[in-house]
Amino acid sequence: MQTQSRLAVSGGRSGSNSSSASEDEHEAVIRELTRGHELTAQLRAEALRALRGQGQAEATAAFILQEVSRAFTVCLSIMSSPARAPPSSQQPPTMEMAPAPALAPPRRSRDDSIPREQRMTSSPHFDGYQWRKYGQKRITKTQFPRCYFKCSFHRERSCRATKQVQQCSNDDPPQYVVMYFNEHTCDTAAWETAPAAAASSGMMPLDDLSALVARQGHGVRALLDERGVQEELERRLLVSSLACVLGGQHHQSPAGSAVNVGHEQEPPPRARTRDDAPTSAPAGVDDAPGEMPRIIDEDVAGLDVMDYDVTDVLCFVDSYDLPGDGFPF
């Protein structure tokens, strides 16, 4: 890609002043983000022109590309903020002077306690990964205990991902703050496929999906209740709409269902119901493993935004309390 090559040129530039190189990189990132923003605007114009008069597809494409554009805007605001300014030249060089790292402590240091992602949800376990609870702690000045989870594959696949779940309100349904630490290094795509996992992977026709839920007993029903099906419909609509935009094809709603995905609509229902008691839930074993995209906090931008790359950015941004509908932390 052009972006990569440009950044590579910028980053690979030889020079004695590391601060200068850092500034160059910073400028390069802003430059690329700006260009991405411009290209998104062009793509949006082209897509809307191509899809003019096609109702649902047009609206969905407009929504998705608007969100992409918003992501670029937010990233640019982050990169332009003083906090993201490149380090000053007064900073002492640390690489050579730093002492040899001691044996890494097994426990996370306080510096690492900054979550890579934070979200508020009433379904703290439904994020597409399997977790195992390894601890619970009552935190001072809080009403509810904090639960600690590791990725279920932390041992066999050395996945270091952890998350903390803490109830923060007694509402109905109760709300939880979920904090994620470390990236998943496990390959969740290789999970064994239970029927529900197959259903949620997008490979099962929606008619079959609905029929499965109607036909099966508690097992599948627990995973894909009616609201889950509704959410699945919406997810596929988004995916197919974006594919149509990129492929220039007319969108056809999956399974002939008409699902409205728009700003005016009330937030779609959550997919999960069993997660409202994190201390007793079997830590996500039933949480629809597989390729199902993680569902981001329903509050993000007031929309039911799926966790594709774009919304990863959105979610990340939310934790910085930027202007908008972000998560207030």
Next chain:
DNA sequence: TCTATTTGACCTAC
């Protein structure tokens, strides 16, 4: 019997 959860103890950072 196996696996996941619970919970008190221990360890580390502040």
Next chain:
DNA sequence: GTAGGTCAAATAGA
């Protein structure tokens, strides 16, 4: 010394 994060033995459930 305190608070928060993790460990690991005990326990529960399938």
